[in-house]
Amino acid sequence: MDNPLHLRWADQLAATGLIVVGVDFRNGAGKLGPHPFPAGLNDTFSALQWTDAHRDNLGLSKIIVVGDSGGGNLALATALKAKQDGLLTLLDGVYALAPHISGAYDWSVEDQARELPSLLENDQYFTSLATSQVLARLYDPDCANRRNPLAWPYHATEADLIGLPPHVISTNELDSVRDEGLAYARKLTHAGVSVISRTVNGITHDGDVIFEAALPELHHDAIRGIYDFASNL
Template sequence: MPLHPEIAKALAAMPAPPPGPLNPEAMRAGEESQVPPVADRLPLHSVEDLTAHTAAGNVPLRVYTPDEADAYGLLVYFHGGAFFLGSLETHDHVARSLAKETGLKVVSVGYRRAPEHAFPAGLDDCYAAVRWAAENGEALGWDSTTLALAGDSSGGTFVAAVSGMARDDGFDRITHQVMFYPSLDLDFDVDRYASLRDNAVGYGLETAGLKPFNAFYIDSGADPADPRVSPIKRADLAGLPPALIITGELDPLRDEGELYGRRLQDAGVDATVSRYAGAGHGFVQHFSWIPEYHRAYAETRDFLAR
């Protein structure tokens, strides 16, 4: 299927990137400038910023309560952005939609980013935030049932990595993992996956951009051979939480996400892989206003309710 016409129209209207090396500060400022004012965001019962005091340090969180209830299941959300972009603000709309559609209380994690913070700072923050949420369940109104993880793109990397770390540590409270078009193999050899070639140009994220965009993370000490960096390289996937992996048909990262899903299934994990036609990378963040792609939230809701 060709690229969805609304996505194609948006990509055609995007200005060309400035020449020269990537500038994290300028790119972050550009992202933040696009965030709508609070008054224009999806309303919820409450949205609260707080700081979790964890073994990894103080981690900023934003807690989204969808409606008034006695107790809630929890969903801990890790935003995407190639490990150096994205924030609580740029992905606020994703967290709000997750809370609204699933009925869970969402805890969004403002983890440390490259290049200012070397690996594994961001990953440690994410794992520490999950442990903190479980340990502070009473204050969060947790019903002690669902403790799900969700993340998009590099946030999906963290979901898979944290799930593996938790299993290794014997921390068994994570009930589900949801990954939207995750980056699961940071070895960007174009011969590794057909989608890196088939979807290389013209669909938003381009294969040639993968190395420079992820260089800040890799140069900070993230070794692509390490399963915490490339979760697909984890040898034993048995015992991981049930997984939902949502991919885009025209995303260069499509095949690694779908292969990870098959490997989870082969290891006996309840894993669902769902490919969205006509979609490139980032469609949940940027194009969930299109009904076909807003369905990803409903699919997440149904998966978490199983």
């Protein structure tokens, strides 16, 4: 993993005493070339299996899958895949920040306004609906997985969610993908999954992760939230 932002994020998490395993996963675009779904999910799941196999060597008592933005998608999808594959013992919790999980970025304006109004209300606040459309097409080029919860966890059914480990879903008030995160937290609750839903007021997409210099208190709170979640499982 050589993204400077996430390297610093990983170092800051490790400074709390957590053991951090960073995953340099393939994606629809980037330095590793075009690798659409399910390449990134497969990489993340393989990393989870490796981490579980090395629990003793690493001195782990719990394994938490953490991700932000598109990584938040992968964190949630990894838990869904673990259940689908009968391997839920691999992980003990999930923490997703500002997850991109609906794939609804090219829905009609009417459907977006009815189901996920933040897509319209917060369009152009740091991120744009047009950019999300491009990223979604890179991730799923032929749109064959529009309703596949492993690609877009927003579409998970109650049956997909029952029995999952505890989750935290962190959303941001001025984020276009806020409402899909909130909706996913509600789905988890309805499925009987232990979930904490938190909304950080006044910031845009991933602001508490990206804008450390401008928002040091919120950045610290995000790191502390992950530490507290992991420590209290």
